Amino acid sequence: MKNIRIGTRDSQLAMWQAEWVKHQLELLYPHLSFELVPMKTKGDKILDVPLAKIGDKGLFTKELEHGLLSNQLDMAIHSLKDLPTILPQGLDICAFCEREEPRDVFLSKSGTLLEELPEGALVGTSSLRRKSQLKHYRPDLRFTDLRGNLQTRWRKLQESEMDGIVLAAAGVKRLGWEERITQILAEDIMLSAVGQGSIAVEIAEDRNDIRDLLAHLNHPETEKAVCAERALMRRLEGGCQVPIGALGQNKSGEIHLKAMVASLDGNRLLKAQGKGTDPEKVGVEVAGQLLSLGAAEILAEIR
Numbered sequence: 001m002k003n004i005r006i007g008t009r010d011s012q013l014a015m016w017q018a019e020w021v022k023h024q025l026e027l028l029y030p031h032l033s034f035e036l037v038p039m040k041t042k043g044d045k046i047l048d049v050p051l052a053k054i055g056d057k058g059l060f061t062k063e064l065e066h067g068l069l070s071n072q073l074d075m076a077i078h079s080l081k082d083l084p085t086i087l088p089q090g091l092d093i094c095a096f097c098e099r100e101e102p103r104d105v106f107l108s109k110s111g112t113l114l115e116e117l118p119e120g121a122l123v124g125t126s127s128l129r130r131k132s133q134l135k136h137y138r139p140d141l142r143f144t145d146l147r148g149n150l151q152t153r154w155r156k157l158q159e160s161e162m163d164g165i166v167l168a169a170a171g172v173k174r175l176g177w178e179e180r181i182t183q184i185l186a187e188d189i190m191l192s193a194v195g196q197g198s199i200a201v202e203i204a205e206d207r208n209d210i211r212d213l214l215a216h217l218n219h220p221e222t223e224k225a226v227c228a229e230r231a232l233m234r235r236l237e238g239g240c241q242v243p244i245g246a247l248g249q250n251k252s253g254e255i256h257l258k259a260m261v262a263s264l265d266g267n268r269l270l271k272a273q274g275k276g277t278d279p280e281k282v283g284v285e286v287a288g289q290l291l292s293l294g295a296a297e298i299l300a301e302i303r
């Protein structure tokens with residue numbers, strides 16, 4: 001193989017993640033050469049509309065997937081949480097890289113903890129999942145939409161009246177911003193997005209040469225945890241823009257899965273959990289619990 005082309009979005013976080021994968025591959029295969037191919041996706045271009053309103057599946061992935069199918073790329077690097085649970089025909093995730101901290105973090109302007117924010121404080125987030133869980137926890141909070149890459153969101157926090165923002169710990173850590181974190185949000189207050197914190201490598205399914213190269217990057221524990229989360233999401237037919245949170249964890253040989261579905265006003269918040277050795281089964285089983293509690297009605301109202 002001559003030059004192996006690695007597709008990525010061009011945001012600073014996406015580039016960090018793709019560089020990380022490239023570096024791992026260079027360590028494993030010093031005789032091969034790898035090249036990053038940065039691309040813009042629709043989700044990078046439309047910045048003034050909340051994602052839930054654009055409502056497209058694969059908003060951050062489609063252009064990269066096109067590159068794989070047309071053989072302009074040999075692999076594409078994604079934040080797993082941006083990848084729909086059903087991939088386009090002919091594509092496959094061949095590595096789930098070791099998960100970084102999966103939870104969300106709160107960054108406040110003054111360093112005030114979430115529970116200590118004054119009544120009516122303004123929080124920046126466009127995520128329905130984050131908003132509905134925060135409303136449930138603190139019905140007095142107010143919200144303002146906040147999109148763009150992490151740099152943009154941090155800058156807007158500084159320049160606006162917002163009191164705080166919620167981000168994925170993984171992204172914040174990868175950019176080296178740990179000292180900006182006010183607190184990690186406990187999972188009983190804020191369940192993170194399906195797949196959050198794991199980097200996924202996607203390929204065209206007939207590229208067995210590339211699949212073999214990437215086998216070493218797959219992290220089996222991460223794979224089990226995120227497969228349970230993705231099975232749950234698939235069963236609930238949720239895209240990334242619905243208020244569904246889930247966290248799979250490996251504990252003594254089993255997958256423990258916690259999940260929640262919430263209404264947009266935060267008034268109804270359903271929780272369920274389960275465990276087992278087969279990730280797919282655990283995901284479907286916990287999704288079934290949520291459906292029997294009324295998740296389908298909540299999700300139907302939102303769609």
Ligand SMILES: NCc1[nH]cc(CCC(=O)O)c1CC(=O)O
Pocket residue numbers: 079080081082166167168170171195196197198199
């Ligand atoms: N929504 C965009 C996005 N996609 C992946 C991450 C973080 C990295 C990860 O979850 O692996 C982020 C930023 C955020 O939600 O704060």
